[in-house]
Amino acid sequence: MVTSVTNLGKSGVSDWLLQRVTAVILAAYTVFIVGFLLLNPELTFTQWSGLFETTWVRIFSLLSLISLGAHAWVGLWTVSTDYIKPTGLRFLFQAVVVIGLFVYVVWGIQILWGA
Amino acid sequence: MQISLYRYNPETDSEPYMQNIDLEIPDGQDLMVLDVLHLLKEKDAGITFRRSCREGVCGSDGVNMNGANGLACITPLSSIVKKDKLVLRPLPGLPVIRDLIVDMQPFYQQYEKIKPYLVNDTPAPSIERLQTIEEREKLDGLYECILCACCSSACPSFWWNPDKFVGPSGLIQAYRFLIDSRDTATEDRLANLDDPFSVFRCRGIMNCVTVCPKGLNPTRAIGHIRDMLLKRAI
Numbered sequence: 001m002v003t004s005v006t007n008l009g010k011s012g013v014s015d016w017l018l019q020r021v022t023a024v025i026l027a028a029y030t031v032f033i034v035g036f037l038l039l040n041p042e043l044t045f046t047q048w049s050g051l052f053e054t055t056w057v058r059i060f061s062l063l064s065l066i067s068l069g070a071h072a073w074v075g076l077w078t079v080s081t082d083y084i085k086p087t088g089l090r091f092l093f094q095a096v097v098v099i100g101l102f103v104y105v106v107w108g109i110q111i112l113w114g115a
Numbered sequence: 116m117q118i119s120l121y122r123y124n125p126e127t128d129s130e131p132y133m134q135n136i137d138l139e140i141p142d143g144q145d146l147m148v149l150d151v152l153h154l155l156k157e158k159d160a161g162i163t164f165r166r167s168c169r170e171g172v173c174g175s176d177g178v179n180m181n182g183a184n185g186l187a188c189i190t191p192l193s194s195i196v197k198k199d200k201l202v203l204r205p206l207p208g209l210p211v212i213r214d215l216i217v218d219m220q221p222f223y224q225q226y227e228k229i230k231p232y233l234v235n236d237t238p239a240p241s242i243e244r245l246q247t248i249e250e251r252e253k254l255d256g257l258y259e260c261i262l263c264a265c266c267s268s269a270c271p272s273f274w275w276n277p278d279k280f281v282g283p284s285g286l287i288q289a290y291r292f293l294i295d296s297r298d299t300a301t302e303d304r305l306a307n308l309d310d311p312f313s314v315f316r317c318r319g320i321m322n323c324v325t326v327c328p329k330g331l332n333p334t335r336a337i338g339h340i341r342d343m344l345l346k347r348a349i
Contacts, residue, residue: 002279002312012308012315013344078311082275 006094008073019074022067029064058112065108069101116140116196118155120162121204123211131211133202140192148180148187151201152215163214171328174263178215179204184265184326206268208277221277222264222284228307229281229289234300250296257291257336259329260284266323266333272316279312283323283333286314290336293343305340305347314340 009015040047051057076097084090116138123131138154140146146154149166156162164187167173171189178187181195181202192201209217235244267273267282281289289308292298308314314337323333 001307002310004311007311009311011348012311012313013341013348015311016315016341017345017348078316081312082272 006091006098007077008070015074018070022071022074025064025067026071029060029067032060052112061112062109065105065112069105072101073098116151116192117200118151119200119202120155120214121211122162122214124161124163124213145191145193148178148185148190148192148195148201148203149176151192152176152187152203163216165216172261174261177206177263177265177268177328179206184269186263186265186328189328206264208268208270208274209264217264217268219264222262222267222282225267225277225281225285226262226288228313229285229292230300230304231288231292233292233295233298234303235297236299244297246296253294253296254291256331257287257294260287260291260331261329263328265326265328266331269322269326270317271320271322272318276312276316280316281308281313283317283337286317286340287331287333287336290340293340301343302347305344308340309344309348314344 007015009018036051037043052061077094080090080093080097084093118136118138120134120136121131122128122134136155136158138151138158140151149169152162152164152166156164164178165175166188167175169176169188171186174186176187177184180187180190181197181200183195184206185195195201203215205211205215205217209219209221212218262284264284267284270280270283272280273282289304293301293304298304317334317337319334319337321334324331324335327333
């Protein structure tokens with residue numbers, strides 16, 4: 001058993017499962033957005049902002065945003081533990097990633113649900 | 116044939132180097148790489164490598180031949196030599212002791228971690244613990260591992276985290292005991308593997324399957340362990 005405290009989940013299996021579930025959500029959201037853009041080639045700002053006025057689209061977008069944060073945390077944490085060997089540098093990288101993702105998620109919430 | 120051989124003697128060399136040697140291969144014969152090593156050693160007695168059974172059973176002579184890990188004793192030249200050139204290096208990712216000999220300690224430490232022995236807390240029977248034919252068949256494709264380290268030393272995840280990732284060899288052995296009907300420590304074994312490194316550092320690139328000289332499939336065994344961990348956690 002290897003002890004680890006900076007990964008997202010409590011265990012290896014939770015990180016593994018989170019990464020796969022979030023990948024499916026992100027894939028579905030990508031298909032949705034790309035599909036919407038293809039179906040509306042003459043897209044106007046009114047149509048675009050109208051899309052994000054809908055509650056289910058906001059929920060779907062927020063779910064995808066949180067999924068992106070979780071997916072990136074697990075993925076970049078793994079990359080850092082593979083390639084960054086000095087502990088201090090690795091911790092710094094992980095801290096920057098986690099804080100950066102937190103900022104993006106909060107910023108995204110503000111954009112989606114703000115006035 | 117031109118041989119490019121990795122040489123390193125810590126007592127005389129400040130760093131490793133590749134030595135080019137021209138070797139006459141007898142006509143009409145398809146020698147094994149181990150035979151080539153013996154011919155080289157006749158030319159230069161200082162060339163150092165491990166070997167024992169010379170028939171793919173002991174797992175001593177795992178080396179990197181033209182970029183692929185394998186056992187020198189059961190690898191015919193015809194299967195790996197291209198353009199009459201053979202590059203011989205020690206197994207990658209393990210500290211080199213001398214020439215083709217590596218320090219297997221990091222590999223054995225991971226093997227030790229998975230408790231490679233039966234654990235059974237029920238009273239011992241008078242003769243033996245019996246298995247059905249079906250229970251015994253589950254061990255096929257797992258118990259044959261000879262610990263040559265060809266797989267683990269071909270795995271980038273093991274190169275990056277040799278102290279944390281159990282590696283394909285250790286994990287195929289771990290599954291061999293997880294699936295054994297006579298073993299009662301399944302829960303403890305799974306608990307010891309449920310961290311982000313021991314099992315989950317496997318990315319499924321299957322280098323281990325490609326190089327295993329016994330034709331085993333550690334990636335499949337790792338998949339089974341992951342399934343067991345998932346079932347236990349959900």
